[in-house]
Amino acid sequence: MAINNSVDSFSAHDTLTVGDESYEIYRLDAVPGTEKLPYSLKVLAENLLRTEDGANITKEHIEAIASWDPSADPSVEIQFTPARVIMQDFTGVPCIVDLATMREAVGDLGGDRQKVNPLAPADLVIDHSVIADLFGTADAFERNVEIEYERNGERYQFLRWGQGAFDDFKVVPPGTGIVHQVNIEYLASVVMTRDGVAYPDTCVGTDSHTTMENGLGVLGWGVGGIEAEAAMLGQPVSMLIPRVVGFKLSGERRPGVTATDVVLTVTEMLRKHGVVGKFVEFYGEGVSEVPLANRATLGNMSPEFGSTAAIFPIDEVTIDYLRMTGRDEQQLALVEAYAKAQGMWHDPSREPKFSEYLELDLSDVVPSIAGPKRPQDRIALDDAKSAFRKDIHNYVTNGNPAPETKLDEAVEETFPASDPATLSFADEGSVPLHSAAVNAEGRPTKPVTVRSDERGQFVLDHGAVAIAAITSCTNTSNPEVMMGAALLAKKAVEKGLTTKPWVKTTMAPGSQVVTDYYDKAGVWPYLEKLGFFLVGYGCTTCIGNSGPLSDEISAAINENDLSVTAVLSGNRNFEGRINPDVKMNYLASPPLVIAYALAGTMDFDFEHDALGTDEQGNEVFLKDIWPTQQEITDTIASSINQEMFRKNYADVFKGDDRWRNLPTPSGDTFEWDPKSTYVRKPPYFDGMPAEPQPVTDISGARVLALLGDSVTTDHISPAGNIKAGTPAAQYLDEHGVDKANYNSYGSRRGNHEVMIRGTFANIRLKNQLLDDVSGGYTRDFTSDDAPQAFIYDAAQNYAKQGTPLVVLGGKEYGSGSSRDWAAKGTSLLGVRAVITESFERIHRSNLIGMGVIPLQFPAGESAASLKLDGTETFDITGIEALNEGKTPKTVHVTATKSGGDTVEFDAVVRIDTPGEADYYRNGGILQYVLRNMLKAN
Structure with a gap:
């Protein structure tokens, strides 16, 4: 604003x-x-x-x-007022639910309900709900959109109500594109004008990859939904003036090296360097050589580095991109004139001082992938086969049956055993479950023969590529890698190569412009020949909406405990995120996604292993079908034009007939349907007094979960499928929802009852209170024998006894998506404090925003070093100092073991700014904003 x-x-x-x-x-x-x-x-x-x-x-x-002072540690708090807010539907629906609830709460407390109205422009792009149910057919896109509306019509009606009820709130309908690609191609203006004032376009968003806009010179980053709501309502973002890391790009890429390879290399470098809470800024002579699409790819991956932002300054490349994407000439002139007048135009001869410095010579970058479970775990493509063979041992248990859990039973319900006629073992069933033979090279192997009516007979083994997905705005916004993939497909088809029959192949571009330039270049037929038909315009596989594998393949994987893989052109590959059948996930450029679909396995060396043979019987290697940079450049030049962007964004908010014909509720307040399983009024403001109650110390708390390092927001609040038999599924069963219509946690974020039950429910979560058990389980100390129980069920038992809860974690707790439900669910389960070795930025602030105090173990200490096993009872004193307007640097923690022995330490209080202290004292950021509204009446 x-x-x-x-x-x-x-x-x-x-x-x-x-x-x-x-x-x-x-x-x-x-x-x-x-x-x-x-x-x-x-x-x-x-x-x-x-x-x-x-x-x-x-x-x-x-x-x-x-x-x-570039060398100083951050200490000065400032109030940053973003110009606008952007949301996607998974995180946006709960935002609008909260605003609707807040509007009622203000009225109930005697305030003006119209005060609850966006003061900053807010856009929501529906891109996270399409699931790649159908694939490999010409009608896959149309059918997936139909299914999307069938599943999500209730949510979409609610968003249409919000668009009418709230000022300055617009919705981009389904089937248009991915939020961040729509942002850089259309919504972002670089310099904004409002009420006659020109100022830099700044934007916070409810998705961590909002930083893609940094490539345009737009400063902004991902925040939790609760912070975004506050920003919409005019509440500035409280922050410390950060350290800024200068990242110098020099040299030129080698032939065959893509923007994806560069960004995976930068991700590895910056994660290793340590940039959490810092800005990263690209500078130097090499900046002008980086195409805007590559800048956007680098900005997009900022959350994977851990930085708050990863930004490029404005220059001629920015202007050229704005022109190419259809912005008008007056806007281009304003951007250039404003940037030059304010000293914001890139001038490599005047390099600013930075807090820290890194440099990458682009000629050192090699083709790469990242995996099998974190974006920063880069692997040079030449080493991919050997790295896989090393990693596969972590996923295969040789001869040791894994313990069965209730989650296994839930999986069996979801993936029933196939008919014996469609599944048989390669060696007549002699390989026992949960074990693996070892081949001559030492790799665990368990070949299983699968017979499919559609795909014939084939053999699946550990490492098989079950999913190959061109997905995610990270790369689908980049014409260079997208056209590279299409030309590789063309050459592969011309050589007679085909993708393997067990690979689920999907194409989900980030905007309809990609379809236009593929059409103009004449490359769609080649992609489709390899199975890469259009499945939707949305996040799909990257957010976990990969859709199910075919029944016979899923059955083979689950009945034989195969560790299969997914390869996707996305930004996230966390455990349990991509598909419940797939244990190992790898990030790769779009051309490499197709290459792995052709190879069919991660156990593949592209330099020495042939992808197949041509008509003459000659072996075909990846180098034989890899397009040259000149081929890619020439095809882009002849296939992409300004008119494509102008045409696709001319009526971007209008939507298709399905969207326009949705029945739309009206009125300033929403009429909640008590039978709804998608949208329910949350309890955040129930019984809230006009003045906050004093904060209190924590006494007699129990440990709900004892967790390790790199616990992501996906682990805490999964976005993917809801498994039968789990508390969330039980709730849906009780409300008459068939298993086929469970949908995903992400799509049900407007229903707090589902989301509380889904908190800490990720199938790969390892709660160290239990031995060798994965999933949403804990020990329930309300019973004398402390049995294993679902985390939700245990939390309800603790609540009945009035017992507060704590969570213990390791390093990088809460990394990943800016998922406000990871904090909301934690709070609603009754967790009062989270004690870890370190936090990721967004989740730490989200916890405060929900009234949960984030604490850190003393430097160099951990739960393990302090010999905490999670069976202790915790008392935390010193929190009450916040009532006096002071934020203590530490609070005292006493953990009492069952025998009476105690472990005592001073935990660091990670309430970093006075503004955050205000939020915590009020029980959360929304309560703080609401009370301020009442005072302003």
């Missing part, structure tokens, strides 16, 4: 004339010192300058950022 300031201590208010238009601006050169700042901090400085009010934002704040 523009927000004209009322103070202007530096007399920065001025006029900028561009052509025949004049704009009000707040000039940075009015503030001494700002000329030396990195680009990203200049954007923050302008934000403060324009919104200075003498109270929340003061002259001293502006001077603090102007005199920023």
Whole structure:
């Protein structure tokens, strides 16, 4: 939002004339010192300058950022006011649910309900709900969209209500594209104008990959839905002026190296360096050589580095991209004139000071993949086969039967045993379940013969590629890698190669523009020949919406405990995320996704292993079908034009007949359907007093979960399938929902009853309170024998006894998606504190936003080093100091073991800013905002 300031201590208010238009601006050169700042901090400085009010934002704040010390640790809190908010439907639906609930709560407490209305423009793109149920056929897209509406019609009606009930809130309908690709191709303006004021386009979003806009020079990042709601309602984002890491790009890529390979290399480097809570800014002569699409790919992966943002400054490349994507000439002129007037135009001869420095010579980058479970675990393609052979041992238990759990039973219900006629063992059933033979090279192997009516007979083994998916805005926004994949498909077909019959092949571009340039280039027939038919415009496989594998393949995998793989052109490959049948997931460029579909296995060396033979019987290797850079460049030049973008975004909010014909509720408040299993009124404001109650210390708490390192928000709040037999499924059963219509956790985020039951329900979660058990289980200490129980069931028992709960974790707790339900679910289960070795940025702030205190073990200590096994009772004292307006640096923790022995330590309080302390004192950020609204009446 523009927000004209009322103070202007530096007399920065001025006029900028561009052509025949004049704009009000707040000039940075009015503030001494700002000329030396990195680009990203200049954007923050302008934000403060324009919104200075003498109270929340003061002259001293502006001077603090102007005199920023690159070497200092962050200590100065500022209030950043983003210009707009962007959401996707998984995270956006609960946002609008919360706003609708807040509107009622304000009215119930005697306030003005219309105060609950976006003050900053908010856009929601429906892109996370399409599932690749059908694939490999010409009608896959149309059928998947039909199924999407059948599953999600109730949610979509609710969003259409919100579009009418709230001002400045727009919805991009299903089947249009992926939120971040729509953002960079259409929604982002780089320089915004509102009420006659021109200012940098800044944007926070309810998806961690909002940082894709950083490639355009738009500063913004992912926040939890609860923070996004507050931003929509005019609440600034409380933050410390960050350290900024300068990342210099130099040299040129070798032939055959893609933007994906570069970003996987950068991800590995920055994760290893450590950039959590920092800005990353690309600089130097090499910046101008990086195409905008590649910049967007790098920005997109910022959450995988761990950084808050990963930004490029504005330059000619930015302007060329804006022109190519159909922005009007006046806007282009404004962007250039504004950037130059504010010292934000890239000038490599004037390099700013940074807090830390890294450099990558692009000529050092080699073709790469990442996996099998984290984006930062890069593997050079040359080493992929040997790396797989090493990793497969972690997924195969030689001769040791795995313990059966209730989750196994749930899986068996979901994937029933196939008819014996369709499944047989390669060696007449002599290989026992949960064991594996070892081949001559030492790789575990368990070949299983599968007979399929559609695909014939074939052999599945550990490492088989069960899913090959071109998916995710990370790469589908990049014409270079998308056209590279299409040309590789063309050459493969011309050589007579085919994809393996057990591979589920899907194509889900991030916008309809991709379809247009594929059509113009004439490459669709080759992709379809290899099975890569269009399945939808949305996240699909990257978010876990890969859809089911065919029955016979799923049965073979589950009955024989095969460790099969997925290869996807996405940004996330966490355990349990992609598909419940698939244990090992690898990120790769779109051309390599097709290459692995041709190979059919991860146990493959592209340099030495042939993909097949041509008509003459000659072996065909990957190098024989890999397109040259010139071929890709020439095809792009002849196939992509400005008109494609203008045509596809001309009526972007209009939607198809299905969208326009949805029955739409009306009214300022929503009429909740008590029978709904998708959208329910949440309990956050039930019984909330107008004034906050004092915060209290924690006494007699039990451990709900003892977790290890790299626990992601996917582990805490999964987005994927709801398994039969689990608490969420039991709830749906009780409400008359057939198993076939369970849908996913992501699609049911508007129903807190489902989401509470799904918290800590990831099938790969390892709760160390139990031995060798995966899934949403814990020990229930409300019973003397502390039996194994579902986490949800145990939490309900603790609640009945009035027992508070804590969660213990390791390093990088809460990494991954900006999933507010990971914090909401934690809070609603009764967890008062989470104690870890370290937190990822977004989840830490989300916990505070839900009234859960984030604590860290003393430096160098952990649950293991302190000999905590999770059976202890916890007392935490010192929290009450927050009632006095002070945030203690530490609180005292006493863990009492069953025999009476105690472990005591001082835990670091990770409430990092005074604003966060206000949120915690109020029981959460939404309660804080609501009370402020009441005071403003």
